[in-house]
Amino acid sequence: MSLSQCCATGFRWEGTPKGKETTLSSNKAYVTGTNKDAAVLIVHDIFGWTLTNARMLADHYAEEADVTVYLPDFFAGEIVAPDRLDPAYAGEPFDINAFIIRNNKDTRWPEISGCAKALKTEHGFKKVGAIGFCYGGWAVMKLGAKENGLVDCVSTGHPALMENADIDNIGCPVQFLAPEEDNTFTPEMKEYTLKTLPTLGIDFDYQYFTGLKHGFCTRGDVNDPKQKHGLERAKNAAVSWFREYLH
Template structure:
């Protein structure tokens, strides 16, 4: 169970997020959107809740799917700076990111209770009738656990290039599930892709498996908007998630 170096590469996007910062289940969170009935919880990638790209995506979901989107901090205030996106930058003060140690600090057993608490708060405390969840990279395993049979925390899940995902988590999912899978991905491996396609049809749930030829891990949140293939892929992934949320949260 690991993340790879590709989890800390990619491109920064331009734009100014439209939402504001608040708290959700005692976690700092970015929130955007005005719908009082339908919400989406984003479980972020290794760059956390402050990454501009993810906040801009949240704005798109809020506006285009007519939902209120919450992007909480699930790394206890630790920020991986976007300098790492370029695989270089000035790390003199911090040194290069030790991905293994980072995941040790933010393992599933440590962060799952917080992620579950945020999802539960959306319905129990804030009164949303429908809640969806989307996870990128690190967040992939988390949304599968949120959507597991019997949890009744979310009404649908989506994930792009999930990391740390295990077969047992695929087996257990019990709500409509969307997978956005790039061709090249050392974390969502060919074996896991094949397993997903074998198991999902047996679970008696709606599912949507979308394959992105020629694209790599991280494309949906850190793709290069100057590259036509990557731009088309990240737009298609955004549109797929929007249509998924429109379908299952309204």
Template structure:
């Protein structure tokens, strides 16, 4: 994960959902569909970041789903201001929230939505840090989610790409030191051979983090943000609705 993950602009607007629990995890929830759910795996700014909650509200309304945004950092909150001042020890932070430590609870939340909450369809979307996690949720044989989407994923491996077994969407900015040209090429070469639906959305001129953290006073960034939101909504609408 690089410094480009650690900057961004808060959006205007107020989230309309509520805070509750999903298993043992605090979670933001929005929407009222009792059959269709979307699980968001957040980026480094966590589950309280207003941008992520506003996106959850959009997904709930526009994809007609109940959207869950749990806390996967054990209560640790990273303020954007900490990035500006360089106060965050990124290496130590990622050590506290490694794949090995955090995926079990991410998986448990997905299972809870299907088994305890009774949702018939479940999608997952991961931003930056959360990108690798949705690939693991969508791995062959997991039978946890019906489709996944990821925007500018961090720490994603070729092995995780190779193992995907559900419809997958990748939202890929041109400039991204985490989703490298090599990794993009690997995904575009391998996924079409896996017998799953695949949607690769390329965003020229935009950079890592744009789909959840952008400067809306910049017309190009704002249009990219809106397009990224719309393609994710369309993906979920296509694969999560029973009719």
């Protein structure tokens, strides 16, 4: 399972994030929210921790779900230019494969798991959730795996790099935000997910977004009514998920 060019497309949102930059474990991070008991860890897509869209989503979760949200940098400072999201962008095509080699699972998992652990051990949060988009999908599934148990619930929108075993091993309440068209969360993977979840003895929420494509949760076009409705519905679904399992 790999990423595809659709992982490097979408739209930029206008707005000013409300949080601040800090560190979590040994990673730089954006933080927003004031709850001392409940936290959410975002594992970003390939556009990383500085993208305005991701930070604005973090602000929404913090305010609407009453949680403290951390959005760490999991790409060692590498930034995929947000200019790629501009309709007129005419630069070099993005080399997804080289990017994934640099940011492979074995390299990034220790940082991702370290940040999740730090929320409970160093920062004292009683409940921790995680949400991952695109690249972050495999990571949050692993955080919630039975053998790891690092978080109390997970949500993922258009997950990438996920394998059947990630579904088999999930051990906490899990939410999927699944667009109709997705080269990474394929029809086969969707079918496997829907077949397997009821056998695991955990709460799950599977939401399907007809007519929408990979990336809609974090890079949807707010000027297109269908995409705007989809990204708002996805945001509200995640908020309600966190309110349910982190309080």
